[in-house]
Amino acid sequence: xxxxxxxxxxxxxxxxxxxxxxxxxxxxxxxxxxxxxxxxxxxxxxxxxxxxxxxxxxxxxxxxxxxxxxxxx
Amino acid sequence: xxxxxxxxxxxxxxxxxxxxxxxxxxxxxxxxxxxxxxxxxxxxxxxxxxxxxxxxxxxxxxxxxxxxxxxxxxxxxxxxxxxxxxxxxxxxxxxxxxxxxxxxxxxxxxxxxxxxxxxxxxxxxxxxxxxxxxxxxxxxxxxxxxxxxxxxxxxxxxxxxxxxxxxxxxxxxxxxxxxxxxxxxxxxxxxxxxxxxxxxxxxxxxxxxxxxxxxxxxxxxxxxxxxxxxxxxxxxxxxxxxxxxxxxxxxxxxxxxxxxxxxxxxxxxxxxxxxxxxxxxxxxxxxxxxxxxxxxxxxxxxxxxxxxxxxxxxxxxxxxxxxxxxxxxxxxxxxxxxxxxxxxxxxxxxxxxxxxxxxxxxxxxxxxxxxxxxxxxxxxxxxxxxxxxxxxxxxxxxxxxxxxxxxxxxxxxxxxxxxxxxxxxxxxxxxxxxxxxxxxxxxxxxxxxxxxxxxxxxxxxxxxxxxxxxxxxxxxxxxxxxxxxxxxxxxxxxxxxxxxxxxxxxxxxxxxxxxxx
Numbered sequence: 160x161x162x163x164x165x166x167x168x169x170x171x172x173x174x175x176x177x178x179x180x181x182x183x184x185x186x187x188x189x190x191x192x193x194x195x196x197x198x199x200x201x202x203x204x205x206x207x208x209x210x211x212x213x214x215x216x217x218x219x220x221x222x223x224x225x226x227x228x229x230x231x232x
Numbered sequence: 233x234x235x236x237x238x239x240x241x242x243x244x245x246x247x248x249x250x251x252x253x254x255x256x257x258x259x260x261x262x263x264x265x266x267x268x269x270x271x272x273x274x275x276x277x278x279x280x281x282x283x284x285x286x287x288x289x290x291x292x293x294x295x296x297x298x299x300x301x302x303x304x305x306x307x308x309x310x311x312x313x314x315x316x317x318x319x320x321x322x323x324x325x326x327x328x329x330x331x332x333x334x335x336x337x338x339x340x341x342x343x344x345x346x347x348x349x350x351x352x353x354x355x356x357x358x359x360x361x362x363x364x365x366x367x368x369x370x371x372x373x374x375x376x377x378x379x380x381x382x383x384x385x386x387x388x389x390x391x392x393x394x395x396x397x398x399x400x401x402x403x404x405x406x407x408x409x410x411x412x413x414x415x416x417x418x419x420x421x422x423x424x425x426x427x428x429x430x431x432x433x434x435x436x437x438x439x440x441x442x443x444x445x446x447x448x449x450x451x452x453x454x455x456x457x458x459x460x461x462x463x464x465x466x467x468x469x470x471x472x473x474x475x476x477x478x479x480x481x482x483x484x485x486x487x488x489x490x491x492x493x494x495x496x497x498x499x500x501x502x503x504x505x506x507x508x509x510x511x512x513x514x515x516x517x518x519x520x521x522x523x524x525x526x527x528x529x530x531x532x533x534x535x536x537x538x539x540x541x542x543x544x545x546x547x548x549x550x551x552x553x554x555x556x557x558x559x560x561x562x563x564x565x566x567x568x569x570x571x572x573x574x575x576x577x578x579x580x581x582x583x584x585x586x587x588x589x590x591x592x593x594x595x596x597x598x599x600x601x602x603x604x605x606x607x608x609x610x611x612x613x614x615x616x617x618x619x620x621x622x623x624x625x626x627x628x629x630x631x632x633x634x635x636x637x638x639x640x641x642x643x644x645x646x647x648x649x650x651x652x653x654x655x656x657x658x659x660x661x662x663x664x665x666x667x668x669x670x671x672x673x674x675x676x677x678x679x680x681x682x683x684x685x686x687x688x689x690x691x692x693x694x695x696x697x698x699x700x701x702x703x704x705x706x707x708x709x710x711x712x713x714x715x716x717x718x719x720x721x722x723x724x725x726x727x728x729x730x731x732x733x734x735x736x737x738x739x740x741x742x743x744x745x746x747x748x749x
Contacts, residue, residue, distance in 0.1 A: 164452050164464055167309040171448075171527065174520045175439060181517070182432040185285050189425050192282035196421075199277045200264040 236387025236563040237571050246572030247579065251407065254426055254583065258411025258419040268615035271416030272341055272595040273500040278421065280501075283510035286424035286588070287497045288517045292431060293585030294378040294578050297525040299644035301558035304529030306642075307471055308455035308463025311529070314480045314644070315522025319515045321484035326511025329504065331489050334666045336504040343490060343658060344600040350665045351676040353604065358677065359658060360600030362684050366653030367492055367593045368626065369691075372633035374589070375401045377555075377643060378582045379634070384548070384559035386575060393545050401634055404582055409627040412587040413620045417500060417595075420587045427580035434577020437570060438562070439524045442531045445565075451527065454534035475709035482716045483648055486659035491651075492592040525558070532561035555643060586630070594622040645708045649687050656715040657683025660723050671723065674730035678722030686715040 238244075265271050278286070303311025325332060340346045344363065348356035379400035382388075388396045411419040443451075455463035462469030466477050488494065488511070501507035540560060541549050548556045566574050598619050610618070657679045664671035664679075690711040699707060 164309070167452070167464060168448060170312075170519065171443075171523060174516075174523050175436065175443075177516055178432060178436055178520050178524070181284075182429065182436070185281050185288075186429050188281035189285045189428075192279040193422060193425060195279060196274070196277040196282065197261065197264060200270065200275050200418075203275070204264070204266060 236385060237566060237568050238385070238387045238563070238575070239568045239571070242568055243572030243575060246569075247576050250430055250576035250579065254423050254580070255407065255411060257426055258423045258587075259414050261418045261422050262415040265415050265418055265616070267612045268598075268619065269341070270418055271616055271619050272591070272599070273496065274417040274421055276500055276502060278497065278500040278502060278506070280506055280509045280513065282421060282425060283497050283501055283506065284514050284517075285428040286421050286584075287494060287510060287514050289424040289428040289431060289580070289584035290493050290497075290588040291518070291585075292435075292521050292581050293374060294381050294582045295374045295585070295643065295647075296521060297528070297578065297581065298377050298381060298555060298558065299642065299647065300522045300525035301529030301532065302555045302642060303522070303644060304526030305533050305554045305557050306529075307466070307469050308459045308530060309452075309523075309526065310459070310463055310466040310469050310472060312519070312522040312526045313466040313472070313477060314484065315519045315526075317477070317481050317484040318487065318518035318522075321481075321488040322511050322515035322518060325485075325488040326508045326513075326515060329508050331662050331666050332495075332498055332507060332511065333504050335495070335662070336498055336501065336507045341499060342492075342596050342599045343495060343662060344596065347661060347665060347676065350671070351661070351673040355661075355673050355676045355680070356600050357604060358680050359654075359661065360596050360603075362654040362657060362680055363492060363596050364593055364601065365684070366650055366655070366687075367589070367596075368629060368633075369653065370647055370650040371586070371589045371593075372630060372637055372650075373643065373646065374582070374586060374634070375405060375630050376634035376637075378404060378578075380556070381559045381578065382575070384556060385563045385571075385578070387563060390545055398635065401631060404579070404586065405627050405631055408583045408586040409590070409624060412590050413623050416616075416619065416623075417496070417591050420584075420591050421500075424584045424588065427584040430573075430580040431577040431584070434573045434580075435520075435524055438566060438574055439527060441566070441570065442527060446531045446534055450534050451530050455530055458533065471705055473706075473709075475706060475713070479648070479709040479712040482713065483651065483655060486655035486716070487651070489662055490655060490658040492596065493588050496588075496592045496595065528558050528562065529554075531565075532557040535565065536561050590623050590626045590630075594619060594626055597622050597626075642705065645705060648712060649690055649708050652687040652712050652715050653684050655683075656687070656712075656719040660716070660719045664723050664727070668727070670727050672727045672730050675723040675725070675727030678726035679719045682722040683715055683719035686711055686718060 264275075267275070269275055300311070300315070303314075305311075324330070335343065335346060338346050338349065342360070342363075344356040344359040347359050376397065379397040382400050382404075383390070383393065383396045388400075390396075411423060415422075459469060462472075466472040467474060497510055498507035501510060536557060541553055541557075544556075544560070548560075562574065598615070602618070660679045660683065661671075661676050664675065690708065694704065694707075
């Protein structure tokens with residue numbers, strides 16, 4: 160029966176083997192990805208907070224819009 | 233009647249542990265969400281393996297398991313054909329970067345946002361509407377089917393069937409909604425990762441148990457006796473045929489290019505190369521996604537005696553036997569301990585799909601449908617609040633739609649038709665947007681209208697007219713193919729009819745290849 164439907168038998172076996180392997184592999188590598196993603200987001204937030212804190216400490220850095228060149232009629 | 237092997241202490245503890253872990257992880261990452269971009273595309277920080285886990289978990293829900301098993305029960309091994317076609321489509325698109333390269337490089341959060349650059353704001357809005365319409369109708373049946381699966385496998389009292397299904401639906405929805413509302417795509421990704429592991433272990437364990445206990449010999453003999461050569465070859469199966477294969481090939485390619493949950497992983501990837509790797513490396517998963525639950529369905533056919541359905545409520549008998557055979561089989565076949573793992577796996581499958589679908593359709597509502605109403609730029613805080621409200625409203629819609637929509641025929645065929653509402657038009661538009669210089673807003677409007685009208689009419693006619701089971705399958709295949717064809721023709725004719733000079737915004741965006749990147 161296996162030889163008669165070799166395609167489906169082989170596909171089933173490959174599926175089981177591939178799935179077992181990929182589950183372990185993705186579980187390990189994916190956990191590193193999560194750590195990297197969260198630390199990346201944390202770093203970005205820390206940088207943004209540091210910039211905001213610095214901007215509030217130095218009054219020279221306050222945003223002043225350029226004088227308007229538009230003349231009212 | 234309840235013959236389930238579910239043990240409240242052993243299996244219940246396994247399920248409880250899984251739930252606590254998932255909810256904790258989902259809510260924990262909330263603190264990293266400070267901007268709308270974090271909520272919708274996880275700050276575009278997703279790497280390959282997290283992307284693979286998330287895409288695989290999202291694309292495997294309980295509903296997937298149910299329709300793939302139903303396909304196995306009805307059509308034998310040939311029922312896994314859509315999975316093979318999907319895997320091919322994902323692999324080809326991932327390898328070539330067809331459409332997904334320019335899409336990712338455009339730096340957009342949704343596909344309609346890309347369309348605005350080429351076809352204008354009205355097309356962006358229209359595309360957003362059909363995407364949400366098709367997507368929500370599609371996922372509208374997820375909750376109910378999951379509820380039914382859990383009630384059957386968990387051995388709940390079938391005398392109060394509707395009450396128990398409602399209870400289960402509400403429970404699932406509340407769990408998924410809590411962490412999705414809290415952390416958006418970031419929570420979805422982290423929980424998807426856990427859910428991928430749990431569902432994979434459960435899926436593999438049950439499949440191995442079936443292969444060793446029922447055996448390959450018995451599985452293939454059962455298919456031979458039931459369907460003959462058609463059980464192994466879709467072209468020879470009277471319920472499938474070339475129409476079914478062609479329509480599924482169209483859906484597979486269109487899905488790989490535009491299915492919002494798949495695309496959201498591409499758009500959340502840190503660059504186009506990572507996005508393509510997620511596609512190619514996940515492609516074979518789509519074969520497993522159909523074949524392994526398909527084997528569960530075949531095993532149900534081989535294992536269950538005809539009397540197994542006696543004593544069940546009418547909703548689970550007659551034509552519905554093919555859909556419910558697999559959970560009925562598993563409830564008595566899977567031993568204590570493994571039953572807990574199976575239920576945790578199925579809860580994981582459902583929660584990852586529901587949460588991911590809610591966030592992706594929600595992103596289109598916020599980003600594209602509500603875009604004209606944001607005259608001034610909203611603050612991040614206001615944007616986040618609106619996104620959370622949208623996810624909540626989608627959850628409420630799912631509950632009510634799942635309760636009241638009477639599903640007819642195959643679940644998978646229903647999902648194909650509802651998905652086609654937008655797959656036909658959006659895939660046509662995306663290809664034209666990326667690679668055809670003459671494509672313009674007239675063509676896009678035609679593609680949206682013709683791509684959506686045919687499947688919607690198909691759904692309405694199905695509710696009015698009584699079809700024989702084999703007829704409905706053919707009817708859906710023909711109308712599905714007609715949608716793709718009509719959408720393509722409308723895009724070409726509409727674009728050629730519009731005078732080129734009358735479309736300055738389009739011309740200015742055309743690169744040397746006619747693309748947008």
